[in-house]
Amino acid sequence: MDSSTATDESLMLAYANGDIASFEVLYDRHKAPLYRYIVRQISDQELAHDLYQECWSRIIKSAFSYSDDAKWTTWAYHIAHNLVVDHYRSFKALDDAVDIASSVHSPEQLHDQQVLSKQLKHCMGKLPSVQLETFILNQETDLTLKMIADVVEASHEAVKTRLRYARSALQECLAKFGIHSKPSSTDSGENA
Amino acid sequence: MNHHDSDDDFIDGLYQQSAKETPPAQLDKQILSLAKLAHQPSPFAKMMRFQRVLSVAAVMVLSIAIFFEVDKNATRYIEQDAVTPQQNRLQSPPSAPASDQIDQSVEMHESSQGIEQDSAEQNPTKQLKSKAMKKAFKEQQRGFMADEISELAAEEQSAVGAASRSASAPSDSLKMEAPNQDQKPDLMLQDIEALLASGQVEEARILFEQFKQRYPKYAVPELIREQIGKGE
Numbered sequence: 193m194d195s196s197t198a199t200d201e202s203l204m205l206a207y208a209n210g211d212i213a214s215f216e217v218l219y220d221r222h223k224a225p226l227y228r229y230i231v232r233q234i235s236d237q238e239l240a241h242d243l244y245q246e247c248w249s250r251i252i253k254s255a256f257s258y259s260d261d262a263k264w265t266t267w268a269y270h271i272a273h274n275l276v277v278d279h280y281r282s283f284k285a286l287d288d289a290v291d292i293a294s295s296v297h298s299p300e301q302l303h304d305q306q307v308l309s310k311q312l313k314h315c316m317g318k319l320p321s322v323q324l325e326t327f328i329l330n331q332e333t334d335l336t337l338k339m340i341a342d343v344v345e346a347s348h349e350a351v352k353t354r355l356r357y358a359r360s361a362l363q364e365c366l367a368k369f370g371i372h373s374k375p376s377s378t379d380s381g382e383n384a
Numbered sequence: 385m386n387h388h389d390s391d392d393d394f395i396d397g398l399y400q401q402s403a404k405e406t407p408p409a410q411l412d413k414q415i416l417s418l419a420k421l422a423h424q425p426s427p428f429a430k431m432m433r434f435q436r437v438l439s440v441a442a443v444m445v446l447s448i449a450i451f452f453e454v455d456k457n458a459t460r461y462i463e464q465d466a467v468t469p470q471q472n473r474l475q476s477p478p479s480a481p482a483s484d485q486i487d488q489s490v491e492m493h494e495s496s497q498g499i500e501q502d503s504a505e506q507n508p509t510k511q512l513k514s515k516a517m518k519k520a521f522k523e524q525q526r527g528f529m530a531d532e533i534s535e536l537a538a539e540e541q542s543a544v545g546a547a548s549r550s551a552s553a554p555s556d557s558l559k560m561e562a563p564n565q566d567q568k569p570d571l572m573l574q575d576i577e578a579l580l581a582s583g584q585v586e587e588a589r590i591l592f593e594q595f596k597q598r599y600p601k602y603a604v605p606e607l608i609r610e611q612i613g614k615g616e
Contacts, residue, residue: 207419210423212419212420212423215416215419216416216419219412219415219416219419223406223407223412224403224405224406224407227405227406227407228403228405231405232405241407241408241411244407244411245411245414245415248415248418248419249415249418252415252418252419252422253422255422305401305402308398308401308402309401309402309404312395312398312399312402313402331396331399331400331403332403359391359392359395362395363391363395366395366398373390373391373393373394373395
């Protein structure tokens with residue numbers, strides 16, 4: 193089996209049958225998104241690492257009972273979602289939020305990637321947890337809104353609403369820092 | 385493209401550019417080793433698996449052994465039951481092959497005659513526990529009837545009449561007598577001994593008198609003589 197093109201489901205089943213290499217491919221493919229999904233919701237990094245390790249531990253233990261009825265990412269992120277929900281989520285503004293808010297940035301600085309990232313994280317930190325989770329899942333995975341609804345155990349409409357409000361809140365927050373989206377060249381004056 | 389879509393794209397783009405976090409190498413190592421360990425069965429698990437198979441095999445062997453044992457015992461009991469009645473039949477006196485018929489005819493005779501026998505003599509039939517005692521009592525009854533027959537015969541000869549001739553009775557008693565006459569003397573002595581052992585001296589004496597009439601020249605054991613003599 194060509195691991196690079198194999199689906200997540202086939203890799204998981206291969207691992208369940210004893211193919212360790214398939215698990216290594218699967219892990220390499222999803223470790224970063226899953227890590228960010230947990231870390232960006234849990235402000236405590238040590239706790240986030242524990243939860244991340246626990247998440248993969250549960251995935252490994254459940255390998256023998258895994259069936260390819262559901263998409264692997266739906267199944268794995270559902271495990272991660274349950275872990276995050278079960279643990280304390282300390283909603284804490286980023287330490288450098290004050291610095292960002294108080295400092296005046298030149299236009300050049302505003303376009304600095306590092307600054308932009310910090311500002312985005314700051315704004316994400318202000319989102320309600322359910323909106324933040326939905327936004328991260330939408331960004332980190334290729335799951336449809338319906339699949340995200342399965343992961344977070346909410347309705348499709350609820351997930352749509354959460355995502356819409358998350359984006360709206362992020363835009364408002366970024367606008368305070370002077371960060372706006374560039375108007376599209378195809379607009380016919382709607383942005384005027 | 386509307387404003388909202390451009391804003392969404394902007395935020396998505398912003399996010400993707402900022403999404404640089406990756407798990408530390410130490411965490412990667414720990415998780416991958418966990419994945420390898422999960423597929424290595426522990427020696428304990430191997431042993432448990434072997435024990436499980438062994439237990440199942442032991443249960444099967446035991447079940448089969450118990451099944452055959454039960455079957456063997458059942459066969460043995462059936463054979464014993466089959467043998468025992470035969471043995472009983474063999475042990476019964478050969479000179480009285482029609483003993484059941486005789487018993488029935490004795491009962492019929494008594495009922496037809498309406499003989500009011502002594503309760504002490506009738507009741508022993510029900511009270512006697514051993515087969516020997518029952519047989520002795522029946523022999524006694526037959527003996528009584530044999531005496532009766534001889535008396536009747538004498539009366540006939542003296543032309544008294546056939547009042548007491550319950551026609552079937554004499555023939556039945558004659559039928560009964562035939563086997564009595566054929567009874568071996570030693571078996572009669574055994575019955576006498578059995579009666580003496582059970583304390584029924586009177587019946588033993590009656591049977592002894594009959595024995596003497598039939599086998600006057602037969603040697604009687606001293607023990608019986610003494611016991612009969614003590615009872616007098």
